[in-house]
Amino acid sequence: MATSARRPGRPPNSDGAATKERLLDAALELFARQGYAATTVRQIGVAADVTDSAIYGHFAGKQAIYDALFAAAGPMSAQSPPIEVDALAATPPAEAIPRLVDEIWTQWCTPRARRFLRVMLQDGSGAAGVRGLTDSIEATRDLLRKPFERWQSAGLLRSDVPARQLVWELFAPLQVPRVLHLHANVKPTDLAAARKMVDDHVAFFLAAALVPERCGNASRRARDN
Structure with a gap:
């Protein structure tokens, strides 16, 4: 039986909300510690344990998270x-x-x-x-x-x-x-x-x-x- 394909980086509905919250919390921690300019999308992903592609499934970029x-x-x-x-x-x-x-x-x-x-x-x-x-x-x-x-x-x-x-x-x-x-x-x-x-x-x-x-x-x- 064939399974429907899912867009790379977009989490399933069951964990999508939790992933988004992790990203927001990780970004907030980094923004508070080192400022907006010094924070990168990659750092946010590492802190939230989320791949870069998954980040862009939720947000267009760092400014969108902010x-x-x-x-x-x-x-x-x-x-x-x-x-x-x-x-x-x-x-x-x-x-x-x-x-x-x-x-x-x-x-x-x-x-x-x-x-x-x-x-x-x-x-x-x-x-x-x-x-x-x-x-x-x-x-x-x-x-x-x-x-x-x-x-x-x-x-x-x-x-x-x-x-x-x-x-x-x-x-x-x-x-x-x-x-x-x-x-x-x-x-x-x-x-x-x-x-x-x-x-x-x-x-x-x-x-x-x-x-x-x-x-x-x-x-x-x-x-x-």
Whole structure:
């Protein structure tokens, strides 16, 4: 009985996910130890015990591996978890904003994201460096500008400040507890201190940015429906 041929280097479905995770972990270890520029695809393969052909079955190259780490732990992590802009905008900001921050902060707290933070501060977005990091931040501001503009149009958020600036004012301060506390060997006390800073900031932002009466009415309508 003939068996179907498999493309060289592409792992079977049963172990493909595990191989990809090994590659990401091995790459992260090397990026953290010696930097993006000094790390090669061959070194990543050796560290993960994966052949070169198998690596290219998962990633186009070193930058693609870095991109996967960056997407899950980048400046605002707009890509992971993916943000459903329309669903976000349909929820009153008093509910949507804390939920969004919580999702992103939870992602930043994962072991891989905490380890990658040091790499990102050193190497930016990889080959593009700091400029690529800046471009990613601006792309996230553009993505999140849309629900903020809709909340402004509905009279739920103050409209005297541009939406992109409100996005910046929400997320930029979150980098402080992240950099101060979310290191690789974080302790529970560090996580608790960081989370308090996050919660205090979100509460302050909502107090400064919401239009109280309209937001209260919108929240009540959402609960009633």
